[in-house]
Amino acid sequence: MLPSESFNTREVLEAILDSIDEGIHVIDPKGQTIFYNGVAANHDGMKRREVLGKPLLEAFPSLNHKSSTLLRVIKSEKPIHNYNQSYVNAHGRIIETLNTTLPIKVDGVIVGAIEIAKDYSSIKQLSERLADLESSLKTSKNPEKKTEHGHLHSFAEILTSDPQFKSLISKGKKAARSSSSVLVYGESGVGKELFVQSIHRDSGRRKEPFIAQNCAALPGELLESLLFGTAKGSYTGALERKGLFELAHGGTLFLDELQSMPIDLQAKLLRVLEDGSIRRIGGTGSVQVDVRIMAAMNIDPNKAVSENKLRPDLFYRLNVLSYELPPLRERARDIELLTEHFVSLYNRKLGIDMKGVDEETRVFFQRYQWPGNVRELKHTIEFMMNHAEQEILILEDLPQLLRKRSSPPENILPLREAMLEMETKLITDALLHTNGNVFQASKLLQIPRQTLQYKIRKFI
Numbered sequence: 015m016l017p018s019e020s021f022n023t024r025e026v027l028e029a030i031l032d033s034i035d036e037g038i039h040v041i042d043p044k045g046q047t048i049f050y051n052g053v054a055a056n057h058d059g060m061k062r063r064e065v066l067g068k069p070l071l072e073a074f075p076s077l078n079h080k081s082s083t084l085l086r087v088i089k090s091e092k093p094i095h096n097y098n099q100s101y102v103n104a105h106g107r108i109i110e111t112l113n114t115t116l117p118i119k120v121d122g123v124i125v126g127a128i129e130i131a132k133d134y135s136s137i138k139q140l141s142e143r144l145a146d147l148e149s150s151l152k153t154s155k156n157p158e159k160k161t162e163h164g165h166l167h168s169f170a171e172i173l174t175s176d177p178q179f180k181s182l183i184s185k186g187k188k189a190a191r192s193s194s195s196v197l198v199y200g201e202s203g204v205g206k207e208l209f210v211q212s213i214h215r216d217s218g219r220r221k222e223p224f225i226a227q228n229c230a231a232l233p234g235e236l237l238e239s240l241l242f243g244t245a246k247g248s249y250t251g252a253l254e255r256k257g258l259f260e261l262a263h264g265g266t267l268f269l270d271e272l273q274s275m276p277i278d279l280q281a282k283l284l285r286v287l288e289d290g291s292i293r294r295i296g297g298t299g300s301v302q303v304d305v306r307i308m309a310a311m312n313i314d315p316n317k318a319v320s321e322n323k324l325r326p327d328l329f330y331r332l333n334v335l336s337y338e339l340p341p342l343r344e345r346a347r348d349i350e351l352l353t354e355h356f357v358s359l360y361n362r363k364l365g366i367d368m369k370g371v372d373e374e375t376r377v378f379f380q381r382y383q384w385p386g387n388v389r390e391l392k393h394t395i396e397f398m399m400n401h402a403e404q405e406i407l408i409l410e411d412l413p414q415l416l417r418k419r420s421s422p423p424e425n426i427l428p429l430r431e432a433m434l435e436m437e438t439k440l441i442t443d444a445l446l447h448t449n450g451n452v453f454q455a456s457k458l459l460q461i462p463r464q465t466l467q468y469k470i471r472k473f474i
């Protein structure tokens with residue numbers, strides 16, 4: 015390869031690495047930075063000139079040969095995947111990243127190491143603010159009436175005329191008298207959190223906090239620190255901080271989308287369920303907590319277990335009180351009831367007087383499958399009432415996507431027309447095959463000759 019070609023190739027490579035939306039940091043075997051993209055500089059709160067061409071430990075004095083993932087990989091020549099690193103940059107700012115660090119080898123000889131980093135400093139700060147919010151919630155005067163989202167729902171707010179759902183509500187009220195763990199599953203939008211909030215509000219824990227955490231909202235490392243808390247000095251800049259288990263002491267901790275929780279973290283959750291004790295990250299002692307765990311999943315637990323998204327032992331432990339909430343399409347009689355409720359709700363909110371939906375829209379609502387369930391119906395009504403030009407909702411007020419679904423597909427004929435078209439084709443094919451011999455064609459079609467003659471006169 016010619017020198018100019020080599021230079022061009024390097025320019026192209028650097029341009030590619032610089033355009034990636036993750037931090038890229040490359041060092042040579044001596045620990046000197048040879049590439050450092052703008053995203054990495056952004057993450058670290060540094061300028062590129064402060065890092066490029068300089069020894070790593072000079073640019074990041076809080077690191078050492080043991081704490082730096084790049085230097086560890088240079089020494090071990092082994093990759094490190096998804097490592098949560100915390101360090102202080104040259105300007106004294108605490109940086110949180112999730113790193114994958116890989117050795118770079120040419121002909122089996124290590125020539126450097128590359129680190130791909132995701133910045134979780136802002137997410138970490140957000141999760142800590144959430145924990146602070148939960149802490150203030152615990153000391154509020156009327157915690158039985160509030161969650162971090164405001165109003166705490168009750169069974170009286172679950173509107174249904176469906177016998178199956180009424181039976182589930184009855185069972186949920188009985189579950190409120192217990193302290194056993196609860197597992198609720200069903201499609202997104204069926205009302206799982208509303209159901210578990212109602213159990214909490216009916217329970218003896220109603221005056222204690224109800225804290226909800228979506229397990230899919232944070233990376234595993236941050237979710238663990240949020241749940242279990244941190245001990246001072248467990249990593250650079252770590253503070254003594256209670257986790258959600260401690261903040262929910264005496265009350266209920268609701269874990270939504272449980273199947274998104276990493277498997278190793280599920281094992282720690284199982285231990286809390288078994289012995290009621292937690293250990294903060296970096297801590298040496300255990301803390302006893304009295305927390306009722308309620309969990310929700312938007313897939314069938316058996317499927318989650320078979321796909322290795324849910325530990326079998328955790329499933330069996332949570333399956334003491336489990337409830338499958340039916341989708342809206344299986345509660346057809348509730349569609350009209352909920353439609354009336356949401357129209358009334360948005361009449362009050364918007365200060366209008368909508369009379370309801372017309373017959374054509376009512377029929378569409380009954381036939382539509384509602385993949386987003388009650389949540390989708392609610393948002394559809396809200397959209398329609400914000401755009402309606404008359405005092406009754408019609409199909410033209412539907413969101414565009416739903417309006418398309420309300421029209422029959424262009425390639426589907428009415429049944430009678432389709433059957434006539436097919437019958438004519440079969441008769442024509444039979445006559446062509448027999449060179450117009452009606453008797454032989456009737457045998458092929460397995461109908462009487464007189465019937466075939468009648469159909470020929472009528473259709474052909």
